[in-house]
Amino acid sequence: MELVQIQRRLVDYTKSLFMEGFLDAQFLQLQQLQDDSNPDFVFEVVSLFFEDSEKLLNELTIALDQPNVDFKKLDSHVHQLKGSSSSIGAQRVKNACIAFRNYCDVQNIEGCLTCLQQVKQECYLVKNKFETLFRLEQQIMASGGSVPTIELGF
Amino acid sequence: MDSCNCIEPQWPPDDLLMKYQYISDFFIALAYFSIPLELIYFVKKSAVFPYRWVLVQFGAFIVLCGATHLINLWTFTMHTRTVAMVMTTAKVFTAVVSCATALMLVHIIPDLLSVKTRELFLKNKAAELDREMGLIRTQEETGRHSRMLTHEIRSTLDRHTILKTTLVELGRTLALEECALWMPTRTGLELQLSYTLRQQNPVGYTVPIHLPVINQVFSSSHAVKISPKCPVARIRPAGKYMPGEVVAVRVPLLHLSNFQINDWPELSTKRYALMVLMLPSDSARQWHVHELELVEVVADQVAVALSHAAILEESMRARDLLMEQNVALDLARREAETAIRARNDFLAVMNHEMRTPMHAIIALSSLLQETELTPEQRLMVETILKSSNLLSTLINDVLDLSRLEDGSLQLDLGTFNLFAVFREVLNLIKPIASVKKLHVSLNLAPDLPEYAIGDEKRLMQTILNVVGNAVKFSKEGSISITAFVAKSELLRDSRTPEFFPVPSDNHFYLRVQVKDSGVGISPQDIPKLFTKFAQTQSTATRNSGGSGLGLAICKRFVNLMEGHIWIESEGLGKGCTAIFMVKLGIPERLNEPKLPFMPKVPTNHGPTAFPGLKVLVMDENGVSRMVTKGLLVHLGCDVTMVSSSEECLRVVSHEHKVVFMDVCVPGMDGYEVAIRINEKFTKRHERPIIVALTGNTDKVTKENCMRVGMDGIILKPVSLDKMRSVLSDLLEHRVLFEAI
Numbered sequence: 001m002e003l004v005q006i007q008r009r010l011v012d013y014t015k016s017l018f019m020e021g022f023l024d025a026q027f028l029q030l031q032q033l034q035d036d037s038n039p040d041f042v043f044e045v046v047s048l049f050f051e052d053s054e055k056l057l058n059e060l061t062i063a064l065d066q067p068n069v070d071f072k073k074l075d076s077h078v079h080q081l082k083g084s085s086s087s088i089g090a091q092r093v094k095n096a097c098i099a100f101r102n103y104c105d106v107q108n109i110e111g112c113l114t115c116l117q118q119v120k121q122e123c124y125l126v127k128n129k130f131e132t133l134f135r136l137e138q139q140i141m142a143s144g145g146s147v148p149t150i151e152l153g154f
Numbered sequence: 155m156d157s158c159n160c161i162e163p164q165w166p167p168d169d170l171l172m173k174y175q176y177i178s179d180f181f182i183a184l185a186y187f188s189i190p191l192e193l194i195y196f197v198k199k200s201a202v203f204p205y206r207w208v209l210v211q212f213g214a215f216i217v218l219c220g221a222t223h224l225i226n227l228w229t230f231t232m233h234t235r236t237v238a239m240v241m242t243t244a245k246v247f248t249a250v251v252s253c254a255t256a257l258m259l260v261h262i263i264p265d266l267l268s269v270k271t272r273e274l275f276l277k278n279k280a281a282e283l284d285r286e287m288g289l290i291r292t293q294e295e296t297g298r299h300s301r302m303l304t305h306e307i308r309s310t311l312d313r314h315t316i317l318k319t320t321l322v323e324l325g326r327t328l329a330l331e332e333c334a335l336w337m338p339t340r341t342g343l344e345l346q347l348s349y350t351l352r353q354q355n356p357v358g359y360t361v362p363i364h365l366p367v368i369n370q371v372f373s374s375s376h377a378v379k380i381s382p383k384c385p386v387a388r389i390r391p392a393g394k395y396m397p398g399e400v401v402a403v404r405v406p407l408l409h410l411s412n413f414q415i416n417d418w419p420e421l422s423t424k425r426y427a428l429m430v431l432m433l434p435s436d437s438a439r440q441w442h443v444h445e446l447e448l449v450e451v452v453a454d455q456v457a458v459a460l461s462h463a464a465i466l467e468e469s470m471r472a473r474d475l476l477m478e479q480n481v482a483l484d485l486a487r488r489e490a491e492t493a494i495r496a497r498n499d500f501l502a503v504m505n506h507e508m509r510t511p512m513h514a515i516i517a518l519s520s521l522l523q524e525t526e527l528t529p530e531q532r533l534m535v536e537t538i539l540k541s542s543n544l545l546s547t548l549i550n551d552v553l554d555l556s557r558l559e560d561g562s563l564q565l566d567l568g569t570f571n572l573f574a575v576f577r578e579v580l581n582l583i584k585p586i587a588s589v590k591k592l593h594v595s596l597n598l599a600p601d602l603p604e605y606a607i608g609d610e611k612r613l614m615q616t617i618l619n620v621v622g623n624a625v626k627f628s629k630e631g632s633i634s635i636t637a638f639v640a641k642s643e644l645l646r647d648s649r650t651p652e653f654f655p656v657p658s659d660n661h662f663y664l665r666v667q668v669k670d671s672g673v674g675i676s677p678q679d680i681p682k683l684f685t686k687f688a689q690t691q692s693t694a695t696r697n698s699g700g701s702g703l704g705l706a707i708c709k710r711f712v713n714l715m716e717g718h719i720w721i722e723s724e725g726l727g728k729g730c731t732a733i734f735m736v737k738l739g740i741p742e743r744l745n746e747p748k749l750p751f752m753p754k755v756p757t758n759h760g761p762t763a764f765p766g767l768k769v770l771v772m773d774e775n776g777v778s779r780m781v782t783k784g785l786l787v788h789l790g791c792d793v794t795m796v797s798s799s800e801e802c803l804r805v806v807s808h809e810h811k812v813v814f815m816d817v818c819v820p821g822m823d824g825y826e827v828a829i830r831i832n833e834k835f836t837k838r839h840e841r842p843i844i845v846a847l848t849g850n851t852d853k854v855t856k857e858n859c860m861r862v863g864m865d866g867i868i869l870k871p872v873s874l875d876k877m878r879s880v881l882s883d884l885l886e887h888r889v890l891f892e893a894i
Binding site: 024025026028029030032033034035037038041044045048049052080083084085086087088089 | 510513514517518521524774775776777778780781782784785787788816849870871872873874
């Protein structure tokens with residue numbers, strides 16, 4: 001495929017992610033921090049996020065399986081997840097975490113379970129999106145081009 | 155026997171006569187002997203007899219007389235010379251004593267008689283005293299009764315009980331057959347039987363009030379005896395032979411208004427009740443004076459007690475009313491509080507929702523600035539950025555407005571360039587004005603200082619709002635903005651008499667006038683201008699948009715700056731002038747060459763603004779840590795990362811200039827670390843600057859950070875520009891206190 005086309009596809013894809021609310025402004029900040037001295041910054045951060053989130057989601061699943069649910073522990077895990085997701089700009093994950101925290105505050109187990117499902121879902125979705133994004137970027141780099149900066153037309 | 159010259163012939167002693175004489179003498183002697191004995195006996199018995207020795211004398215006299223008669227017994231027959239001698243002695247003695255007694259009696263008898271008179275006199279006196287005693291006793295008894303009655307009457311404040319008690323007690327004290335109280339009706343023309351003693355439920359007899367009997371009673375303050383046949387006294391069952399005497403007394407009905415201080419109530423009330431008291435029939439009892447006095451006293455007491463009862467009723471009513479009002483007020487207050495809380499919640503939520511897209515706009519525009527742009531594009535982007543900053547400020551201010559109402563908003567004072575503020579306003583307004591083909595002119599007086607101390611952001615907002623309104627409401631013509639230092643004569647305006655500005659050495663009053671040639675405002679709308687959300691409804695302004703909050707907020711800011719704002723207009727179609735005056739500080743000469751505090755958008759976009767700055771980042775969250783690190787590395791800092799408070803305390807040293815710590819992680823106490831760091835570095839210049847990174851900037855978090863001695867707070871997520879400006883602020887001034 002033509003470099004320009006791939007670049008355009010990348011730009012359109014990124015824009016769509018913003019439009020759909022998967023990403024927010026924070027992600028752009030991350031991209032800004034990537035430069036020649038730090039070429040894979042975004043990739044590293046995102047990968048770290050997914051490792052982190054997997055661990056946290058496992059912990060959450062185990063915690064909610066207990067007969068006596070420790071809401072404090074639950075809350076602290078969700079807080080972590082919320083922090084991480086907001087740091088990289090994963091907006092939908094962050095919003096799902098906020099909802100999760102509300103249910104934790106009122107100690108509603110049913111609600112928590114539902115939210116957990118939702119968080120997992122959102123993580124999974126955004127992971128896919130990122131993977132696509134990174135694949136496109138790699139393609140561009142492989143073709144010798146540079147990743148275009150997002151033109152903000154919206 | 156010798157012959158004598160007696161008329162009667164001599165007579166030889168007869169035996170019979172002799173015998174009778176003999177016996178009589180004997181009895182006389184007996185009597186004469188027993189009388190003294192009796193006297194002695196009885197005198198001995200009596201305690202007091204003043205004349206004992208008289209008695210002795212008398213006794214001697216009688217005894218001797220008796221002795222004489224006794225001895226006489228022997229002389230009837232032939233007797234010896236001794237007997238004759240004894241007889242003679244006896245007679246002589248008797249004679250002596252008799253004469254002595256006779257003489258003495260002359261002295262004594264008057265005395266004895268006077269004793270009798272004295273005794274009579276004393277008896278009279280005793281009788282008199284007895285009478286007086288009786289009088290006093292009755293008086294005292296009356297007094298006791300009236301005291302008791304009064305006590306009974308005054309022991310209650312219930313009108314009904316008072317009257318009933320009065321009747322009962324009076325009935326008991328005076329042993330009355332019947333006692334009745336007639337009260338005047340509402341119309342005042344009749345007396346109605348209200349209370350009786352014996353009958354339980356008096357039927358409502360009425361009697362017209364203008365009977366002569368009643369008038370007589372009412373006109374006297376004493377109890378008056380009335381005929382048992384008059385209508386008010388005819389309530390007893392008929393069939394008694396002799397109805398007992400009846401007395402009537404008036405009871406004044408006093409109103410509150412009758413009591414003046416230090417003044418007895420005036421009896422011009424003319425409202426009286428009638429109390430009628432009837433003695434039992436067939437008893438022949440009479441009304442005594444003391445009883446009448448008692449009745450009068452009781453009537454007065456009843457009057458007073460009734461008035462007290464009336465006062466009490468009034469005050470109870472007033473108290474009930476107050477309680478109701480209190481309850482209603484409480485409810486209203488609670489409703490108002492609920493409304494305020496609801497509004498605050500709403501504002502807080504809206505605020506949050508509004509901030510999120512604002513951040514996107516600001517972030518993206520600042521990023522856009524970093525890219526390659528043509529000069530026009532750059533200008534446009536800068537305008538977008540400034541407008542969005544102002545909008546963000548406005549959003550903050552909508553939240554502030556609720557805080558303004560609570561009075562908790564404070565101005566951010568700082569030194570700033572006054573000319574620059576006006577220039578910016580002009581730049582912001584020029585594009586819109588040129589579209590509307592309005593000519594805008596700015597006129598700054600020559601004596602206006604270039605730098606001033608005040609709240610730059612809010613001053614600019616105020617000027618912008620006023621100028622913006624001028625532009626909004628003008629379809630054509632020109633807008634002129636004049637700014638000058640207000641002089642003392644001009645300071646006091648006839649329109650604002652309550653505003654007394656006093657210039658001093660450290661302050662001056664900036665006066666800004668914005669005149670436009672637009673649609674103008676009619677005089678009756680002018681007062682409404684500064685009320686929130688109120689807009690004039692003329693068609694020209696209907697589609698001009700806006701929330702109507704602008705002028706209200708401006709007014710509050712101007713008030714905070716100890717100034718005044720008002721609008722003059724000569725009427726519709728004649729344009730209007732908005733004028734405001736605010737108090738600004740005059741900076742000292744030394745401050746002038748220093749750069750203004752307000753963080754400006756940096757003109758150089760080089761990434762290494764802080765080469766080699768040693769920074770410590772404490773954050774438990776790995777991803778967040780990495781992002782912050784990336785941010786700081788991008789800015790050229792030398793970043794050390796720690797993920798726990800113990801590690802942080804171990805690693806921190808005086809080489810680290812800034813410490814960023816995440817304080818919104820539950821369970822990990824960033825505040826604790828701050829306190830420990832403060833303790834560790836006693837000298838202020840060795841201590842690193844501590845900045846908190848947090849997800850919420852509510853009051854509690856801010857207070858906690860200030861309490862532990864942190865130098866600033868940053869709201870996450872942090873943009874590159876924000877981090878840059880924060881660092882430059884911190885390093886320059888060592889204090890930030892809030893960057894959102």
